[in-house]
Amino acid sequence: MRALLQRWLPGPATTNLSEQLRSAxxxxxxxxxxxxxxQQLLAASQLHISLIAPMGATAVLLFALPASPLAQPWAVIGGNVVSALVGVACVHWLGNSLNPALLGALAAALALGAMFALRxxxxxxxxxxxITVIGGPAVQTAGxxxxxxxxxxxxxxxxLLAILYNNLTGRRYPHTQQAHIANLHATRDEVPTVRLGFKPDDLDAVLKQYNQVLDISRDDLHALFMQTEQRAYQRRFGMLTCGDIMSRDIVSAEFGSCLEDAWRVMREHRLAxxxxxxxxxxxIGIITLADFLEYGGLNDIHGLNHQLKKFLRKSGITHTEKAEVVGQIMCKQATTVHIDTPIADLVPLMADSGLHHIPVIDHEQRFAGMVAQSDLIAALYERRLAEAVA
Known part of the structure; x- marks a missing residue:
């Protein structure tokens, strides 16, 4: 009996006290x-019902489970209104011919079918x-x-209140589907992490085979699997961090560095x-060879040398539309990682997002070094070699 009860008992909560208090x-x-x-909105109407009991259950979903597919705006508004319409229709058409208990059960069953059909x-x-069936004369009269x-x-x-409260307290709502990472090369190949790990099609096939309603969106389930894989990578490769593999003696630029100087430094040090x-x-940003190509109009191979010299040469005037300094063409939204970031976190950034060089910052948010794809490959190779020897 004890073993049976233990199987029936729920597992430990995965939310901390702070999240529980936020929901409450x-x-x-x-x-x-x-x-x-x-009450204010419906004051002018003939109805004297301003709040119905099922809103308590709706509130639990909206504020405690905002990521649930069952708590999204269309599910809440569409599900409640369609169910009410089904209940009213049952009362009008069958109210005099069926037992109230059977009528209520039928209304709930038909409402479920309507919600399934309308997603x-x-x-x-x-x-x-x-409640539209057993709510008494006031509800039935209002129809x-x-x-x-x-x-x-x-x-x-x-x-509306859930959108305001959840976003103010750090919870994304509505929990819309996230766009998948597009292939940067515009080919039919999938991104590298998808090629090596499980694919979205695999997840869709398993969900179809499971054939039950899950209280979690497909995107969130996919994200959880990816994070689980990432933690497994961290355990497999140890706790090597970006600070362990980064290059520390790094040449840098300032916002006001002229383009010609930045280009010369990159060429001298063979930097990308x-x-x-x-x-x-x-x-505050990062400048790459791709930025020079894009802003210098160097995509056309004909006359490349002439165009590059023209782009790098100073105009000699105080006001010009031509870019003169690094800050005008750099990428201002530079992706950075912390020195304590595990190297496994670099895999999706470099493999899927197409980043080749990522600045590393320290505990004071200051620049500490640079990690490149070659650094990551070398670290993974060394770890794999160590495993083979062991």
Whole structure:
């Protein structure tokens, strides 16, 4: 019996006390403010119902499980309103011919079918359908007005408050599907990490075989698997960090460095990229050979030498539309990593995002070095060689 009970007991919670208190505060504010606003909104109508009980369940999903597919705006608004309409239709068409218990069960079942068909599955919708049947004369008399006024107002207000509260407290909502990384070379090949690991098609096939509703989106499930793989890489390759493999004696540029000097330095040191630092040694950008090609109009191979000299040469005038210094053509949104970042975190950045050189910053957010694809390859090779010898 003890073993049986242990199998039935839920596993330990994965959320800390701070997240639990954040969710509880959201439900408190959402239901209270939502009720007050709906009272004002529906004051001019003939309805005397400003808040329905299923909104308590909706609030749990919106504020405690904002990433759930069941808690997204269309699921909440569509699921509740469609369920209310189904319940009202059942009362109007079958109310006099069926037992109330059977009528309520039928309304909930039909509401579930409608939610499946419209892709707006929302568990509190079953309660909304039921309450339209057993909610008493006030609800039944209001009929379709109850669905299109009270239920719609309650659902829309709760969604708006959830958007505001969740985003203010650091939770992304709505939890829209994320765009997948595009192939930078515009070919039919998939990005490297997808070629080597499991593919989205594999996940789709498993989900289809599983054939059950999961309270997690496909994108979130894919992201969790990828993060799990990444942690496995970290364990396999040890805790080598960016600080262990980076180059420390690095040539850099400033915002006001002239283009000719930056080009000469890159050519002399055979560099493909230069970090751009301010006077506090903080990274403000990065300039690459690709930036020179793009801004210098050097994509056409004909007359390349002439165009390059023209682009690098100073104009000699104070006001010109031509780029004169590094800060005008550098990439201002430079991706950086911390010296304590495990090298496994570099794999998706360099393999999928196409980054060849990444500045490394220290604990004071100052520039500490540069890590290149060659550094990562050498580190992985050395670790693999050590494993083979062992």
């Amino acid at each position: 505060a959201g439900i408190l504010l959402g239901l209270f403010i939502g009720a007050l606003l709906c 707006c599955l929302h568990p509190p919708g079953g309660a909304v359908a039921l 379709y007005q109850f669905a299109m006024l009270t239920v719609l107002a309650n659902s829309a207000m709760m969604v 990229a230069l970090p751009v630092l301010n006077r506090a040694d903080r990274v």
